[in-house]
Each structure stands twice: as C-alpha cells, then as structure tokens.
C-alpha cells in the first residue's frame with residue numbers, strides 16, 4: 240500500500256508536467272529537479288522512490304511512503320521490555336505465594352494420593368485373587384511361548400510353503416538356518432530349565448515364609464502373563480470424569496459452543512490460532528486455570544454472559560465455572576477457572592470464630608474467592624455498600640464485618656438493623672449505639688445516628704487538624720492515634736442494615752441521606768466508616784450521592800442491570816461485572832466485591848451462624864470490658880435525642896390557614912422550611928419537580944392524595960394548574976389518626 244505524503248512541491252510538479260498524467264512524453268528531468276530541491280533528503284530516498292516507481296507504477300509527485308514497512312518496527316526497547324514485564328511468569332508459582340493457597344494445594348495433592356493409596360490397598364486381596372486365577376493361563380502361555388521359541392515354530396509356515404512350492408533350494412536354506420538356531424535355543428532353554436530346577440531345590444530347603452514369598456512372586460508373574468487383553472488388573476481409584484483435567488481442547492470446545500459470533504468467525508478462518516493460550520493450563524487452588532486470549536473483538540463480558548452454557552460444555556456444575564477478566568492486560572484476556580467443587584456448596588469458615596481479638600487496621604477477613612484464597616476487606620478510610628435481593632446473604636456479610644469490628648476493642652461500633660429481625664442482636668452488648676426495628680422510632684434513632692456522625696466528623700476534623708505534625712504527619716487516623724483514646728480519633732464503624740427503610744422514609748429520609756453523604760465524603764480520613772446494606776437499590780432508597788461515593792461495594796445476586804450498577808457503580812454491568820449471574824437462593828453469600836482488591840472479585844462470604852456470632856460477641860464484650868472500652872448503649876446509657884420529633888400534618892395545618900382551601904405542594908414545602916428549617920430545609924432545597932414529589936411521597940403513608948390546584952405564585956404572576964393539597968384532606972387525616980390512636 241502506498242501513501243502520498245503532503246508535499247509543498249506536489250502541486251508544482253503536477254502543474255509542470257501535465258502530460259505525465261497521461262503517461263506520454265513524461266519529462267523526468269522536471270521531477271528530479273523538483274526532488275533535488277526538496278530538503279532535507281533521506282539518504283535512501285532515491286532508492287525508495289525508484290522502488291516505488293517499479294512496484295506501484297509511476298509516482299507523479301511527492302514522496303511515496305509505505306504504510307506497512309518491511310523490517311523491524313524499531314520501537315523503543317524500554318517499551319518492549321515494559322510490555323514483556325507485564326506478561327512475566329511469576330518466579331514463585333501463584334499457588335505458593337499465599338500460605339492458605341499453598342496449604343490448600345498441598346492438602347489437595349496429599350488427599351488425592353492418600354485416596355488413591357487407600358483405594359488400592361483395600362483392593363489388594365482382590366488383585367491377589369485375580370492374579371491367582373490368571374496364573375494357570377499365564378503358565379500355559381509361558382510354556383507355549385518357550386516351546387515356540389526354542390523350536391523356532393514361527394518359521395514353520397514359511398518352511399511348509401517352500402515344501403508346497405517344491406523349491407528344494409529355499410527349503411534347504413531354511414532348514415539349515417532352523418537347525419543351527421534350534422541347537423542354540425535348546426541349549427539356552429535347557430540351561431534355563433536346569434537353573435529353575437536348582438532354584439526350586441534351593442527353595443525346598445528355605446523357611447516356609449520364603450517359599451510362600453517365592454510362590455507369590457511366581458504366581459504374580461504368571462498372573463500378569465495370563466492377563467486377558469481387555470481387562471486391566473488394577474481398578475482406577477479416580478473416575479476420570481469427576482475431576483476431569485482441563486485441557487486446551489476442552490476449553491476451545493467450550494468456547495466455540497457459546498454461540499458468540501466473534502469466536503465462531505475466528506474459528507472458521509483460523510481454527511488453530513483463533514483462541515490462544517498465553518500460559519500453560521495449571522492447577523490453581525482447588526481447580527484448573529487457563530489464561531486465554533479471546534479472538535480479536537470478543538470481550539470477557541461476552542463470555543461471562545454465557546457462563547451457564549459454558550458449564551454445560553465443560554460438564555461441570557455452574558458453581559464451578561468462574562471466568563474472570565484481566566483488563567490490565569486487555570479486554571479480551573480471559574482467566575477461566577474451573578473448580579473441583581461447587582462454590583455454592585462450600586461453607587467458608589471465618590477465622591474470627593477462633594480469634595481472641597482483631598485489628599481493624601489490618602482489614603477484615605471477609606471470605607474466599609472461588610480459588611479458595613482468603614479475601615480481606617479494608618475498612619479504615621473506606622465505606623462499604625452491600626446490596627442484593629432479599630435472602631441472598633446481606634445480613635450474613637454484615638455480621639462478619641460487625642464481628643470483626645467488635646473484636647477490636649479500640650473500635651466503636653454502632654449498629655442499626657432496620658428490619659427488626661434481631662439478626663445482629665448478639666452484638667448489642669458491644670455497641671455504643673444500637674437499634675433493631677422497622678417502626679418509626681427505630682428509623683428516627685438511625686436518623687439521629689447520622690446527624691450525630693455528621694457532628695462527630697466535624698469535631699474529628701478539628702481535632703486532627705490540631706494534632707502536632709510529628710504525631711500525625713499524614714493527617715490520617717493511624718493505629719497509634721487510634722490507641723490514644725483521649726484524642727477521640729479511634730475507628731468508628733456505623734452499620735445500617737436495610738438502610739432503604741431509612742433513606743426512603745417520608746420524614747427522615749431526605750435529611751438522613753444528606754448526612755450520610757456528608758459522612759461518606761469527609762469521614763473516611765477521620766476514622767468514621769459507614770457500612771450500608773440495602774435490598775432496594777434504587778435512587779429513592781439509596782441517594783446517588785451515597786452510591787457514587789462509597790469505596791467498597793459488595794453486590795450479591797440482583798435481578799437486573801439497574802440494581803447491579805446502583806451497587807457496583809455506573810458501567811459495571813457493561814464491563815462484565817454482573818451480579819445477575821448468581822443463582823437466586825443457591826448462590827446466597829456469593830457476590831461481586833469491588834474496591835477491596837485490585838481487580839473486581841467473586842467472593843463467597845464467610846458464614847457465621849447465630850451461635851458462632853454469639854460466641855464472638857461474648858468474647859468481644861469481655862475484651863472491651865477488661866480494657867474499659869464499653870460505652871453508650873452497651874452500658875445502658877440512653878442517648879440524647881438529636882432529630883426533633885415533629886408532626887407533618889400538624890405542621891401543614893400550621894402553615895396553611897383555613898382561608899386557603901387548596902395550596903400548591905411547592906408553596907407548602909417553602910413555608911414548612913421556614914417553620915422548621917432543620918427538618919424541612921432539605922426539602923426546600925430540591926429542584927421544582929423533586930420538591931413537589933417529596934411532599935407527595937411524605938403524605939402517601941397518611942393516605943393523602945395530591946390534586947391539581949389552580950393558583951398563582953406567591954410573588955404574583957400568571958395563574959397555573961399545579962400539584963397541591965386540599966387543607967380539608969389534612970384535617971380529615973388528622974381526625975382519622977386521632978380516632979385510631981384513641982381506640
């Protein structure tokens with residue numbers, strides 16, 4: 240391919256040699272002159288030009304430069320080295336790097352061979368019986384073979400053929416050869432027979448055990464000789480299909496049946512090279528790992544979508560197939576991990592069950608990835624958001640986090656379990672603030688907590704600023720600072736389980752959302768950590784300011800892309816991080832973890848049942864009590880009330896006089912904000928539509944419906960039809976409520 244570079248002389252040349260375009264009377268002198276005038280000139284320019292002319296026809300003007308040039312690319316050697324560095328094979332194999340993984344692999348190998356050995360030892364009598372049964376046939380075969388060899392019986396058919404053809408010359412030749420051969424072989428066979436007899440005589444004088452041993456060896460040898468061609472002596476200890484070795488053929492077969500256009504086209508064009516294996520398929524933890532480059536244009540997300548089909552193609556349960564991308568290399572790099580065991584059937588034990596104490600600065604042992612590697616979730620300077628459909632293991636994962644925090648006496652624990660089932664009750668004894676419930680009082684308590692946290696963050700910011708530089712060079716909370724309790728900068732972990740009940744609450748939701756966002760944005764460096772769990776990740780139940788700012792996300796099974804991206808962040812679904820692949824119920828406790836590890840990971844959380852959690856909580860309580868670090872709720876203190884109680888309906892009546900029968904929502908909200916800025920201020924700050932909707936939602940629980948109201952703006956102007964409330968509806972609702980309360 241040639242490419243004409245822009246050249247200032249190009250036009251001139253065209254103008255001076257018009258006939259050249261027709262190919263007649265071409266005036267080469269003009270061109271050369273023009274070229275000679277071109278500065279600077281490459282040393283090989285002339286050769287190049289003449290090459291171009293001969294290869295691609297006449298070049299009328301400008302310099303022809305090949306787009307695809309022959310020879311080496313001449314790239315920077317450092318860049319090449321850097322590219323190579325990215326695909327370096329580890330010096331220490333991956334499985335040896337982590338202690339748990341090395342132990343797991345060695346355990347797997349040891350168990351495998353122990354099983355094989357045990358299986359065969361148990362069957363030794365069977366094998367002995369088989370050998371004995373086969374020994375007579377072996378003896379016959381041995382005798383027959385020796386006789387055949389000694390008397391050269393293989394040659395018999397040829398000699399007979401010579402006789403039948405009546406060819407004396409050939410017959411004589413064959414007979415002579417046979418005689419000499421048989422003479423030698425008879426000698427050898429006789430010697431062997433005599434040796435055997437001598438051995439037998441010698442054995443007769445030996446102890447009986449030696450005689451039995453010799454007999455056993457002889458029987459075994461004869462038994463092996465007598466083996467039928469189609470029946471093996473030894474049974475296989477491991478039926479191959481149970482943990483079938485993953486081979487490249489199997490992987491290619493599995494990828495080609497997924498029905499992905501890009502793979503099929505590439506396979507049709509070049510079946511040998513379409514799917515490349517960048518490293519040998521190896522054992523990695525309790526399973527096989529294949530590192531694959533997918534065909535050009537195919538992404539890991541395409542494969543991820545067809546995980547179930549892949550499971551069928553690999554003949555494994557779905558819970559064994561874990562394709563993973565490595566986008567640090569490129570979007571088509573697939574790490575296919577095929578486990579021996581179904582992840583959904585593995586129960587991950589938590590090290591917290593036995594731990595005497597825990598240091599939250601070292602992170603929290605959260606669970607395992609499919610390869611059995613322990614996953615630690617950092618909490619300091621982080622905020623954690625957990626989401627899923629109901630019953631997929633949210634509370635169970637919160638339990639693990641809360642238990643680890645409880646075991647660190649220096650950390651303050653606040654728990655708000657807004658479902659009211661008491662799943663986190665065991666830790667009540669360790670909490671500075673604790674509530675379990677779904678009713679308004681519990682929600683108000685949780686809202687109070689967020690308001691208090693907001694204050695606490697501001698207090699901590701000032702304290703941290705005032706610390707001398709030598710004590711706190713990075714202006715961050717460290718273990719050393721956390722241990723100085725008097726500074727009040729110890730880790731404070733506040734858990735809000737089923738937080739949608741708080742954020743979507745008509746009265747407390749908006750303010751709580753704002754406070755949470757504030758704490759998430761500023762509390763990180765100050766040791767204040769929020770752990771939020773929700774089963775309804777939509778924009779009303781989880782303010783976008785929160786979902787956009789959390790640093791660690793854990794998403795168990797969700798139904799669709801929207802929920803997936805609310806928890807895991809925008810574009811997560813598009814990038815192939817899809818918590819929709821997990822199966823409802825079956826995969827409870829399995830989710831995608833983002834932000835805790837360099838790459839997003841599938842994680843099975845450790846499971847702590849209620850008795851285990853109770854034991855941990857008791858241990859943590861003793862630890863805290865002995866360190867004198869119990870406080871607040873754990874000591875039975877009643878908290879100060881921060882969020883003022885208010886009555887929305889009474890407040891509306893207060894701002895809408897009887898003279899106004901119907902008023903627009905937005906007007907009511909503005910008046911409410913004037914009445915109680917600390918409560919309704921956030922509502923008034925919303926944009927027009929959202930402001931109206933806020934009041935509509937807040938009135939819904941009272942059974943009050945908004946209506947179209949004709950009116951004019953308070954500042955005057957044109958009349959308009961907008962959403963509003965009838966004052967009578969409010970008074971009726973109050974009457975109903977009062978009657979209900981009285982009864």
Ligand SMILES: Nc1ncnc2c1ncn2[C@@H]1O[C@H](COP(=O)(O)OP(=O)(O)OP(=O)(O)O)[C@@H](O)[C@H]1O
Pocket residue numbers: 586587627628629630631632633634635636658774827828829843844845846
């Ligand atoms: N890591 C795990 N290992 C094994 N089983 C688990 C795990 N996590 C959860 N489960 C199972 O899933 C069930 C539901 O878990 P959990 O109560 O935590 O779900 P949830 O998402 O909080 O539910 P809801 O939304 O109804 O509150 C548990 O009772 C348990 O049997």
